[in-house]
Amino acid sequence: MTCREVVELMTDYLDNSLSPGDRARFEQHLSGCDGCTAYLAQLRAARALMDHSAIEPVPELMRAELVKAFKTWKSG
């Protein structure tokens, strides 16, 4: 496998959807390639940052209205 091929298989690798043969070839390439190892680490970092990027408080008015609706629902 070349680096150019390996980078296009990264999502399949992270999702565990490579065939056992491809997975072995992928990992073998990775173990000897700093560039692809760095690329995979960058994808993982991007994923972690995307997870972080969503943190956002519920606006006060919405929170109050939803809690009110929740109380009505559970008593109903």
Added chain:
Amino acid sequence: MVRQPADPDLEALRSGNDASFEALIGRYHGPMMRLAMTYLRDRSAAEDAVQETWLTCFKILDKFEGRSSFKTWIFGILMNVSRSRRRKESRILPFTLLFRRDGGEGRGPTVDPHRFGSDGMWSAPPDNWSNVPESRLLDRETIEYVRAAIELLPEKQREIVILRDVAGLEADEVCALLSISAANQRVRLHRGRASVRKALEEYLR
């Protein structure tokens, strides 16, 4: 009898405990807003869609059969609510503003071919981000930059990236939600992630 493993988010709701409910809406709010804003043009429209989703959830929760996780179920409701609100908006707004051209399933490499030599190996390899101080990687500006990079993705990539990497849903649940194949889901996710990584690389350079 086969017992389903408990779904903690569903339990938070069914327990009827106010504090658990508030914690639940707090956890879901950010990802729900990001998804709603994929389909709707502004924050206030997205907030309305999120609120309607919770109210709908109360109405139909007794019909929830647990065939997916509660989280996937409610994100499915949000998607329907947002899309139906967009259809109403589209009668008011110019068509072109709402439906940008979508390159969701585009082919071609996700990494600039010039970064590889003729042998297909890196000639300009990516930096090792373990040298980037964590304070820089996790600072507000970087996070804002990532958020903006997601917002620039074509809609078909953006919805998958949000469902998978922002909301944290499983691949098979996302395929069912969007009625797409596993391969298609992976292609869109791969392209979306690759674009966000590239944007981040330019930012951190």
